[in-house]
Amino acid sequence: xxxxxxxxxxxxxxxxxxxxxxxxxxxxxxxxxxxxxxxxxxxxxxxxxxxxxxxxxxxxxxxxxxxxxxxxxxxxxxxxxx
Numbered sequence: 001x002x003x004x005x006x007x008x009x010x011x012x013x014x015x016x017x018x019x020x021x022x023x024x025x026x027x028x029x030x031x032x033x034x035x036x037x038x039x040x041x042x043x044x045x046x047x048x049x050x051x052x053x054x055x056x057x058x059x060x061x062x063x064x065x066x067x068x069x070x071x072x073x074x075x076x077x078x079x080x081x082x
Contacts, residue, residue, distance in 0.1 A: 003025055006024070006025070006065060006068055007021035007022070007024065007025060008021075009061065009064075009065070010024050010044060010065075013044070013047065013048050013051060013053060013061060014043065014044045014045075014046070014047025014048050014050075014051065015047045015050070015051065016043075016044075016047065020043070023040065024040050024044075024065075027040050028065075028068075028069040037069075041062060044058075044061070044062065044065075045058055045062070048061065
């Protein structure tokens with residue numbers, strides 16, 4: 001998965017605007033904030049619920065995003081969860 005794909009998933013699955021998707025990318029960056037990540041996760045889940053995604057599918061998408069954040073934005077001093 002690439003950053004652009006991640007942003008597109010957020011835009012399609014959760015109706016994120018380009019700016020909101022960029023906020024997601026920034027939140028996963030090197031100086032990520034756990035609080036910011038949790039806020040974005042709630043927004044992702046809300047958007048996916050509005051779009052009819054089941055809780056199981058939402059969890060899979062969140063897991064994929066979190067996995068990418070750990071790999072693509074590695075920060076050895078912090079653990080990321082979304």
